[in-house]
Structures are given as C-alpha cells and as structure tokens.
Amino acid sequence: MKREGVVYGLPETEYHAPKDELSSTGAKLLLESPKKFKYQVLDGHRVFRPAFDLGTAVHTKVLGVGAGFIEYPEEHLTPSGNVSTKAATVEWEREQRANGAIILTPAQSAQADGMAEAVLQEPESRALFERDGHSEVSIFDQLRGVKRRGRIDYMPTDGGFVVDLKTTVDASGNGFRRSVEAYGYHIQYGHYMDILERITGEKRDMVFVVVEKEPPYEVNVIRFDEHEDFARFGETEALQAVDDYARCMETGEWPGYLRNGITKIKPSMRLMYDFNDKYESEEIQV
Secondary structure (H helix, E strand, O other), X not given: OOOOEEEOOOOHHHHHOXXXXXXXXXXXXXXXXXXXXXXXXXXXXXXXXXXHHHHHHHHHHHHOOOOOEEEOOHHHEOOOOOEOOOHHHHHHHHHHHHOOOEEEOHHXXXXXXHHHHHHHHOHHHHHHHHOOEEEEEEEEEEEOOEEEEEEEEEEEOOOOEEEEEEEEOOOOHHHHHHHHHHHOHHHHHHHHHHHHHHHHOOOOEEEEEEEEOOOOOOEEEEOOOOOOHHHHHHHHHHHHHHXXXXXXXXXXXXXXXXXXXXXXXXXXXXXXXXXXXXXXXXXXOO
C-alpha cells in the first residue's frame, strides 16, 4: 500500500514496520537524545513495555479497529491471577508477541472493558466517535528530506479537528496538563497537525478524550486553550525534530545528553513559586 498522504485501512503492523520514518514518538525521543533515538529506533532496540498493552486494548475496543489482543490462558497464570514466571510462559509470551498479539490478564481485559464502556457512555466523548469519520488513519509526508508519519485515532470527515484517545491515572484538567508536559503530547499535536495541514491544506485542531485507568473510569474531553501556547510549543518542537533528524543523518553523528557540554539545571517554576510562598511571602521570624 502506498505510504503517501492520507491512507485508510493500513494494518497496524505494516504502519509501524519502516524504521526510517519519523513518528511523533520518535520525534520526542530524538529531541531528548539523538543517541537514544538511533539505538532504539534505527538500530531496532526499542524496549517493549507491557504497560502499553492496556491502552492498546482500550483503543481497539473503542475504535473497533487496531491491534488484536488475547487473554493469558489459565495455565500461564498463578492462582492469584498474576502472570507466571515459568519458562513455558515466557516462551509462550515471546511467540505471541512475535505474531503481533497484545496479551492481557483476565483482570486487565475487564479493566479495558470498563474503560472503553466509560468512554462510549459519556455523552461528550461518545458524540465525537459517533460522527461520520474514519478510525486509525495513517498520514505520511516528507519534509526537508525527512519522511514523517502519524496515526490518527479518529478523523471526522467534516473536518475541523481530529480525536486522540489517551489513558491516564488522572483525567482532570490539571492532571492531563501534567501528562502533556511529562509525555510530550504537545509534540505529538504539532507533529500530526503539521503533517495533516501540509497534505490537505487544512488546519485542524486535536481533541483529547482522556479516560482514567481505575474505577469509576472518569472521562474528560480536553483541548488546548485559546492562547494556543501548547500548540505553538508543539509545532516548534516537531519541526526542530525534523531539523535534528536531517542533521544527524547528514553528519552521521548522534549526540547524547552531553552534546552541549556539562548540563546545568535550575529549579522548576513550581518549586520557585512554592519556595516564594513558603519563605519570601512574609518576613521570617527568628
């Protein structure tokens, strides 16, 4: 299948197969450390994290498409329902994952059901996924000699925005803001929206549907505010990742943390505010 522009129905394994395309996850890693990016992405040493399985299963249940998943058979579980550490289980896991399977315990499967049901029962989030549109839409372009890709969870046909489904421990506004900063979701925004605008000529927004991992599986629908700082930061960093990738490919140099010499750190604004509130807002009596 052609990897150009907007592509519908591209299988997940086929989407992820090429190593030479810059994804939003790759962009975030590249901005952190080109050395890590080369090792994990280009050299094929990406670390598998079972914690991602739950989120993938929730996406499949909500969107109706995506990676398939299976449950651990009883012979590979302990009496308490945990995954066995026996060699036979490890080998079975390896074979299943080699075939592209996502594996959940029965408890995780029930958890994914609860999360997906919560998303589809909440009127605001349900209305987004009930709009006419397409799930798991792949987008591809080439910028400054760098091939880029993205995978949009849901793209309504009437334009205006796309929908991204996130699982989290805290779906409140402040909780998700912390997730955006910690996991670079604004870079994903910038990466996806820039690719899509260059392909279609249309500037879209991204709406996040956020669901918590613990009962009662709170759901929130979030977008960046009208000041667009997150969007501006994300677009700038996404384009910086393109420049960094092109430069590293051209020079063959993939620097790590020490690329700018000894690292100097200073307190975060939050710590500064806390310190000022505690010690400098009023005269300290000795």
